[in-house]
Amino acid sequence: MIVSEIFRSLQGEGKNQGRPCTFIRLAGCNLRCAWCDTPYARKGGKEMSVAQILDLIWLQNGKHICITGGEPLLWAEEVLELLRKFDIHGYNVEIETNGTLDFREMQAYASICMDVKCPSSGEKSNLALLRHITPRDSVKFVVADENDLLYARAVMAHYEIQGEVFISPVEGADYRAIAEYIVEEDLPVRFQVQLHKILGVK
Template sequence: MIVSEIFRSLQGEGRNQGRPCTFIRLAGCNLRCAWCDTSYAWEGGVRMSVAEVLDRVWLLNGNHICITGGEPLLQRDEVIELLKKFSLHGYTVEIETNGTRDFREMQAFASICMDVKCPSSGERSDLSLLPFITPRDCVKFVVADEDDFLYARAVMARYDIRGEVFITPVEGSDYRAIADYIVDENLPVRFQLQLHKILGMK
């Protein structure tokens, strides 16, 4: 598999925000979001076997894993192999995905965080995947402006999303205005800033 980096940090967002975590960032992405903060993972990376990834994770300690990208599901077969190994060794795993690839095969081994792309990103997710989100999964909308909010609200009205829904502001946007909008509209979401960025962590 092609790996951009493997590192320890706090999970900065999603259901496990604040939890110590080992991140496996896979290289390669099929989208080019306008505000992407990991564009260095679009290309490059180092080829590693599943066994090498497992060894690196074991050396870093900790039993909570986040597989992210880039878009990790572009390396579907290797990710499934890795998930099965983690399951055998008692790790808890979550996968962060841009919602353009079917994740159902992964759900037996990992929770899913589907990042639904809003208009400001310049990209689109496959909304037909939303009915497969379960209560142990979550959905995230990264929003920059009112158009993004209207889009997120329309998606939530159209689909019965069974997992928790998060609204995360684009870095540098008006955080207070976004929080006020959530309160004023009484949206069934949780507002969430990226904790790792506030702390200056990777």
């Protein structure tokens, strides 16, 4: 598989926000979101085997892993092999996915964070996958404006989402207006800004 980067940082978003984490960012993506903040991950990286990745991870401190992208499920077979190895060794793993590819096979070994694409992204997720989100998993809507919020609200009304739901503003959006909308409409979500952007780290 092609690896864009492997690094240690704090988890900047989602249910594990603020926790130390080792990130495995895989290259390639099947979407082209208008506000993508890791466009470099769409392109090249270093070809690495599962064994080579594991050798690097064993040298890192900590037991929390985030497999992200790009879109990591483009490498589903290799990711599943990684997950099985991590499971044996007691790692806690989460997968960040754009909600276009079936993640069910991964759920025995990792929690899923499904990023549901809103209109401002210019892309669409497969909303049918929301039926497979469990209480262990989570869903994220990255929003830029009221139109995105209305879309997120409509999706939540249509699908009974079992995992925690996050609303995360696009960098540069009106954070206060988004927060006020959530409060006024009493949306069943947690408002969350990207911690890593505030800290200026990956």
